[in-house]
Amino acid sequence: MSAQLIDGKLIAGQVREEVAANVAKRIAAGKSKPTLATVLVGERVDSATYVSSKQKACAELGMGSVSKNLPADISQEELERIIKSLNDDKSVHGILVQLPLPSHLNEERVLQLISVEKDVDGFSPLNIGRLAQRGREPLFVPCTPYGCIYLLDKAGVQIEGANAVVLGRSNIVGMPAALLLMSRNATVTVCHSRTKDLPSLTRNADILIVAIGKAEFVRGEWIKPSAAVIDVGINSKPDATKKSGYRLVGDVNFDEAKEVAGFITPVPGGVGPMTIAMLMKNTLRAAEIQNP
Numbered sequence: 001m002s003a004q005l006i007d008g009k010l011i012a013g014q015v016r017e018e019v020a021a022n023v024a025k026r027i028a029a030g031k032s033k034p035t036l037a038t039v040l041v042g043e044r045v046d047s048a049t050y051v052s053s054k055q056k057a058c059a060e061l062g063m064g065s066v067s068k069n070l071p072a073d074i075s076q077e078e079l080e081r082i083i084k085s086l087n088d089d090k091s092v093h094g095i096l097v098q099l100p101l102p103s104h105l106n107e108e109r110v111l112q113l114i115s116v117e118k119d120v121d122g123f124s125p126l127n128i129g130r131l132a133q134r135g136r137e138p139l140f141v142p143c144t145p146y147g148c149i150y151l152l153d154k155a156g157v158q159i160e161g162a163n164a165v166v167l168g169r170s171n172i173v174g175m176p177a178a179l180l181l182m183s184r185n186a187t188v189t190v191c192h193s194r195t196k197d198l199p200s201l202t203r204n205a206d207i208l209i210v211a212i213g214k215a216e217f218v219r220g221e222w223i224k225p226s227a228a229v230i231d232v233g234i235n236s237k238p239d240a241t242k243k244s245g246y247r248l249v250g251d252v253n254f255d256e257a258k259e260v261a262g263f264i265t266p267v268p269g270g271v272g273p274m275t276i277a278m279l280m281k282n283t284l285r286a287a288e289i290q291n292p
């Protein structure tokens, strides 16, 4: 193995410790307890698992949490009424609506309604719009891309002037990751399902962020020697040697990539733990903005 492993579990742990220390300091100073409201609509097992991990993290870091677990057939009006009541609730500092929502609901209208200073996911049009414009600062940066950039910084990877390639253009990861890299003065190429000759583009990447949801899609020979590879994918792959019958793999073929890359994140234990750590950091920031 030639690549240096970027240990997301370790770095996320450090972020969490720092957040917990600042939460304790706030509370000791008589200020409000940073509190996150999670909104889960329906019974998707993956969404329910993510939301309960976010709630658990709040408790572990000394923060408060409120959970709204809503039926899959909730109306748009009722969901909007709940978001408005969370906006008005002074004891709630951050609001997170777990995505995706059931298809009868209008996600855009829901995200637009979250007040900008409680938008700890950074998905409201105002936060994304500010991220996209030069000279403007979003109040919150979406948690997974924020975690990716944080890992690059911690590993000492130079972003300014680098050729960065992002695979995937989702609203949650690819698009905000590309905007963040651009704001840090990287030269950014965004690739997607219609991109022609993907390997010729990835081979030019000093930084490669992969978020396409396809197990071990990126091969070793697609990677520029010494590149920094950030793998956002979490896919399960059948594995008869495991008791569960499967194991988790990323969107990058790790065994091949680690022989070529300069830096690489593992799956699990890379980007995954960073998402919740950055959400906790954003929720603390939300409390600091609302009750300095």
Ligand code: GUN
Pocket: 096, 097, 098, 099, 100, 121, 143, 144, 172, 275
């Ligand atoms: N669904 C998948 N990732 C995320 C995330 O980071 N935030 C929210 N709200 N929903 C998601």
